[in-house]
Every structure is written in C-alpha cells, then in structure tokens.
Amino acid sequence: MKKSDIDKINEARTNAVKIMVKIAKLNKRNSDNHTPLDIALKDKNGHVADILTKANAKTSDQLSDKQTDADYLRSETNILEKAVRGYCFLVKDLTVGMRSVVLVVAVLIATATYQAVLQPPGGFYPADSDSGRNATGLTARRALVAPPPRPSNAGKMMMGEEEYKHFMPANTAAFTLSMVIIIFVLHGRPYNLILHGCLIFLGNSYLVAMKWSSVYKGVCGSLFVLSWSVISAAFALKMMYYVVKAPLFEDVWWLRGGGVTWHNMSYRKDQGPTCQKVMRLLRQLRRQRKLIQRLN
Secondary structure: OOHHHHHHHHHHHHHHHHHHHHHOOOOOOOOOOOOHHHHHHHOOOHHHHHHHHHOOOOOOOOOOOOOOHHHHHHOOOOHHHHHHHHHHHHHHHOOHHHHHHHHHHHHHHHHHHHHHHHOOOOOEOOOOOOOOOOOOOHHHHHHHHOOOOOOOOOOOEOOOHHHHHHHHHHHHHHHHHHHHHHHHHOOOOHHHHHHHHHHHHHHHHHHHHHHHHOOOHHHHHHHHHHHHHHHHHHHHHHHHHHHHHHHHOOOOOOOOOHHHHHHHHOOOOOOOHHHHHHHHHHHHHHHHHHHHHHOO
C-alpha cells in the first residue's frame, strides 16, 4: 500500500474520531476493562489519543475501580437512591392496562366536576324581567328620580354561602387532582405534549367559569389561585422530569444524545469536589435504574 493511501486512511480515521467524540461515551470500558484512550495508546495512534485527551477521555487507571453489581447491592443507599428505587418499581408495575384505567377514572372525574360548574345545584339567577324593554311613560319618569339599581345577579349561582363553601372547594379539589393525575400519567410523546397544553387551557376555562359565576368572591379567589398553582406546578414538574430523565435514565425523543453529553461532562478535569460528588451520585442513580430494568 502506498504511503499516500495510508495517510488518507489515517486522516479519515482521525476525522471519524472527531465526530465520534461528540456522540459516543468516551470513558466506557469494554470486557477487558479498557477505555477508548487505552486502546488508542496501545495501538500507538497518537492523533486519536490526542483527540480523545482533548475531549476529556481517560484511561482505565485514571478512573475509579469498576464496582460490580454485587458490590453495589451490598453498599448503603441514601434517601435519593431509595426515592428513585421506589419510582422505578412504581413505573415498572404501572402497566399499560393500569395506566388506561387510571386515565379513564381521572377523565370521568374531570368531566363530572367541570359539568358541575356549568350546571351547579340550584342553577343560576335568571335575567331581569324588564331588562329587554325600554322604559316609557311613568317608568321613565321614575327612573329619573330613583336611586341607581343594585348590581344584577343574573347568571350567578343561586347557591347559599354555606352550601357554596362546602360544595365548590370539594368540586374544585376533585377537578384539580384529576387534572394532575392525567398530566402525570400521560406519556411524553409529541402528541401528548399537545394534550398537556389542552389540559392547561381546560383548567383555565374551568377556573374562569367558576370565578365569573360565583357571588362569593373571597372563597372563589382563593380556590382560583390555589388550583391554578397546583396545575401549573404539576405541568412544570412533568417537563422537568423529562429534562432530568434524558441524562439520568435514558435518552428521550426531544433530547437526543443527552445521556452521552452528561456522561462525558461528568469526567471533566475542571470539576470541583462538590460537582464530583453530585456526578458520582447521579452515576449511582443511573446504575440503580439499569439494575431494576433487568428484573423480570
């Protein structure tokens, strides 16, 4: 083989490595406990070794000893590991059939509670009987000297204050919790994110209808703020879950390569002691997730 051909092969190999360091885990060890940098040094490939070193790749000697699954299971667990373990087992036990049952029940509750705001017990105050007629004659003369009319309750709930304080908080709590359950149970697929947005708009329409038709603004205002805060917090937590899930558990459809990026960043040389502890904890949580996934 000509020297020019060898140079072209080496150049192509170098370019391939430059691309691979962006999409592959640089410190993954093989069955012989060797990292990519170990293999490059063993083959005396200086160009590849330089590229890996600049990308924060390490040799197996620079990494901590590889902990076996048996050693990890015998080690003590902290609160975060216990929380992740409980969540993983919960998701594992939540089959597609169980998820469907939960969604059906939550949707029925949301539908019934929403309808209760549109048609509350006792109904609404009717419109004023003379609201559609023009005042004429004596009625017009009286209107000139009569005091201004009181604000009309037309379209407002006829429910008494005591009954309202018992009915509306319970109805709003049931609606809010059912919305939270639907948000958490839905999968993180593109079309389901559109459904998440629809749920937010549905919750807002419920709260606006409740606030507009209520006579007791004090109770209604507190329910509006509390319910809207809970629904918004549930939606924010669901979005944060997918951000954390990409590097910690597995890649998600809208953060492709998140796990690889996190893995390579966890071995950077400029990390402080606190950052190293956090990265070590995240690696333990990731390992626990993988062990649970292997269970039948």
